[in-house]
Structures are given as C-alpha cells and as structure tokens.
Amino acid sequence: MVEIGLKLGSNEIVLTRKGQGIIARESCVVALKIIGFLPIIKAVGNKAIELSKNDKNVVLYSPIQAGKITNIKYLSNLLKKMFSQYIVGNSFRLIVTVSVPSGYDIETLILLEKELYQAGANKVKFVQNALCARACISNLSDDDISMVVDIGKYITDIVVLNGKKIFSGRTYEIGGEDINKNIVDFVFDNFGLKIDNYVAEKLKIELSTLYKYDNNSISFYGINKDGKLQKANMTSSSIQLTLKNTIDDILSLIDLYISNMPDETKKQIKRNGILFVGGVTNISGFLEYAKEKISYPIFTGEIGENVIANGLDKIVKSGANFYIDW
Numbered sequence: 001m002v003e004i005g006l007k008l009g010s011n012e013i014v015l016t017r018k019g020q021g022i023i024a025r026e027s028c029v030v031a032l033k034i035i036g037f038l039p040i041i042k043a044v045g046n047k048a049i050e051l052s053k054n055d056k057n058v059v060l061y062s063p064i065q066a067g068k069i070t071n072i073k074y075l076s077n078l079l080k081k082m083f084s085q086y087i088v089g090n091s092f093r094l095i096v097t098v099s100v101p102s103g104y105d106i107e108t109l110i111l112l113e114k115e116l117y118q119a120g121a122n123k124v125k126f127v128q129n130a131l132c133a134r135a136c137i138s139n140l141s142d143d144d145i146s147m148v149v150d151i152g153k154y155i156t157d158i159v160v161l162n163g164k165k166i167f168s169g170r171t172y173e174i175g176g177e178d179i180n181k182n183i184v185d186f187v188f189d190n191f192g193l194k195i196d197n198y199v200a201e202k203l204k205i206e207l208s209t210l211y212k213y214d215n216n217s218i219s220f221y222g223i224n225k226d227g228k229l230q231k232a233n234m235t236s237s238s239i240q241l242t243l244k245n246t247i248d249d250i251l252s253l254i255d256l257y258i259s260n261m262p263d264e265t266k267k268q269i270k271r272n273g274i275l276f277v278g279g280v281t282n283i284s285g286f287l288e289y290a291k292e293k294i295s296y297p298i299f300t301g302e303i304g305e306n307v308i309a310n311g312l313d314k315i316v317k318s319g320a321n322f323y324i325d326w
Contacts, residue, residue: 002087003095005312006079006116007132010064010154013045013078015086016313022306024086030074031058044078066173067101067155069108076115083120093122099312101150102128102159103171128166130159132311133277135318147269147296149254150308151278153177156250158257160265167265172253174246176280179204182242191232193222207236208243210285244289247280251293258296273297277307 005016008028015024026045031052033042042058043051052058063075087094096116100109104126113124130148150157153176159169180200187195187203195203199220206218217235224230254274258266274296280286281300290298 001093001095003097003316004087005309005316006096006098007129007309007312008064008075008098008100009152010062010067013082014309015082016309016316017087018313018316021313022309024082026078026082028064028078029060029062030078031055032061033058041074041077044081065154067103067152067171069112072111072115075112076119079116079119087120094120095123095125096121097125097127097312097316099127099129099132099308101155101157101171102130102166102169103155103157127312127315128157128159128169129308130157130161130166130169132308132315133275134161135311135314136307146272147258147274149274149276149278151175151250151276151280153279156253156278158254160261160269168261170257172250174250174253175278176204178246178249179208179243179280182246183239186239186242187222187232187234190238191222193224193230193232195220195222203234203239204243207234207239208283209236209240210243210247210283210289214284243283247283247286247289248293250280251290255294270296273299276300 003018007014007016011028013026013028014022017023027049029045029048030041031043031048032039033055034040039059042048048060052060061071061074063069063071063078069075083094098112098116109126116124129150133148133150134146146161148157148159148161150159154173156172156174157169158172160167180197183200183203184195184197187193187200199222203218203220207216209216215235215237217233219231219233221229221231258269261269274294276287276290276298277300287298287300
C-alpha cells in the first residue's frame with residue numbers, strides 16, 4: 001500500500017509520499033499541438049514547458065485556472081503521467097489524499113474522484129487547503145475555532161475552522177495575479193510602456209514591499225509606442241500604492257466576512273488569531289501591514305509556499321480525520 005498527498009494548483013501540482021515528504025513538483029500544464037482540427041497532447045508538466053521552448057507550434061494549456069478545473073480530461077492525463085513517473089510499480093494499492101480549495105463543490109469532487117480512480121488510485125480522500133494549513137498548527141485543541149486565509153495566485157480562500165471541521169468559508173477571485181495586472185497598468189500609465197505578465201511578475205518579486213522606507217530599484221524593458229524595446233527604471237516606492245490597492249481589497253473582504261460572524265465566533269477568532277498563508281503573504285512587511293488593518297491577532301505560516309503541501313503531508317502521515325465527507 002502506498003499513501004500519497006496531491007496538492008492541485010493553477011501553477012503547479014505537488015506530490016507528497018508518506019514517509020518521504022514532497023517527492024515531486026510539476027507545472028500544471030499540458031502541451032497541445034493541433035493536428036487536423038484536433039488538439040493532441042504532446043507532453044505534460046515540466047516536459048510541456050521544455051517542449052514549448054523548442055516548438056513554436058505547441059500551445060500550453062492549464063487544466064486548472066483561477067482555482068477551478070477547466071478541463072478534467074487534460075488534468076487526468078497529467079495525473080496519470082505523474083503517478084507513473086513518481087509512483088513506481090503497479091502491484092500495490094494507491095491511496096490518494098487531495099487538498100482542494102474550500103470553493104470546490106460536491107459535483108467537482110465527484111468528477112475529480114472518478115478521474116483519479118482512472119489514473120490509478122484505489123482510494124481517494126479530500127481535504128480542504130485551509131485544514132492542511134491548520135494541521136501545521138500545534139497549539140490549538142479540537143474545540144478551538146481558528147481562521148485561515150490562503151492568498152493564492154488567483155483566489156483567496158477565507159475559512160473559519162471548528163477543530164477539524166469547516167465552520168464556514170468563502171472563496172474570492174482575487175490574489176497575486178491582480179497585483180501583476182495592476183503593475184502592467186501602472187507601467188503603461190506612468191512610463192508609456194507595455195509589459196507582459198512575466199515582466200510584471202519579476203517587478204513584483206524584486207520590488208514588492210509594504211515597509212515605508214524600503215526603496216529597491218531595478219531596470220526593465222517594455223515596448224514603447226513605436227513598437228521598440230525601451231529601458232526604464234522602477235523603485236519599490238513607486239509601485240507601493242499599486243501593491244497596497246490589491247492587499248487592501250483582500251483585507252477588506254476578510255474584515256467584512258468576520259463582521260457577519262456570530263459574536264461568540266468573533267471572540268474565539270480574537271483569542272486564537274488568523275493564520276495567513278500563500279505566496280502574497282511572503283511580501284516584505286505583509287504581517288506588520290496587515291496588523292494595522294485588521295483588529296484581530298494574525299500570524300503567517302512557514303516561509304515559502306509549502307505550508308499547504310507540508311500540512312497535507314502531516315495529515316497523510318498521521319491519518320488525522322480532516323477529510324471531507326459527503
């Protein structure tokens with residue numbers, strides 16, 4: 001018997017294995033080539049990225065976009081390849097525990113379960129991403145109510161937990177990609193240059209800070225009105241307002257969500273605090289900035305973007321009953 005954890009994301013798919021931790025990361029894409037009128041899958045995952053660099057006739061497609069499964073068949077093909085590549089042998093029972101956003105409905109879970117069986121799983125279990133983050137917390141009892149906010153690339157998951165169960169939750173379509181879009185607009189409005197998402201992502205990574213006195217600077221290239229490459233220079237302070245606009249929107253949604261909670265739930269959230277996870281929370285100064293905006297104790301998870309995968313791994317290893325029942 002082999003037990004694995006599967007974290008599905010718009011950017012990548014992460015595999016964990018009981019006793020080994022994280023064993024694989026693959027880009028969540030398939031490489032498609034149109035033959036006749038039919039799109040044919042030529043490669044998946046990291047190999048799809050490599051193929052696209054060498055073959056201009058290949059189109060990359062992600063079967064998970066903005067936190068939603070957009071093509072279950074492509075996703076199934078990607079999972080089959082990953083299972084065959086990283087889970088060697090076919091004489092054992094394969095138990096798969098999948099972490100998913102709280103916004104996945106039962107119909108989506110049933111469809112995903114069916115495809116996982118076809119990909120080689122013998123048993124499938126689901127757990128919410130927020131509960132994986134919760135599994136990384138050791139100082140809360142099963143009766144405590146806690147709150148987890150997962151700010152991803154495309155979506156923000158807000159979940160209130162009662163021990164190992166979801167008390168309430170909501171998924172909003174806002175995340176790190178909105179910061180990129182704002183940076184693209186900012187560069188065009190202030191420099192008259194067009195940049196793509198790749199350059200915007202680089203500017204976000206290099207310059208994003210919520211500390212008032214940070215002022216890093218980098219050079220970048222954009223396309224000017226004559227269609228030519230033009231060099232420009234940008235500082236952290238110049239995009240801070242753009243950065244704050246998105247983060248303020250997210251923090252306002254959290255504040256509004258809590259305001260509609262019963263008073264007793266608010267008291268317990270006040271006592272236990274809010275756990276923030278996700279790539280956006282790694283922005284310099286995020287924790288201090290959020291504390292100024294939200295009147296509840298807050299803290300962040302592990303450094304990096306492994307908190308969900310590591311929490312999933314702990315659930316798989318411990319066998320803790322965090323699973324979704326239907």
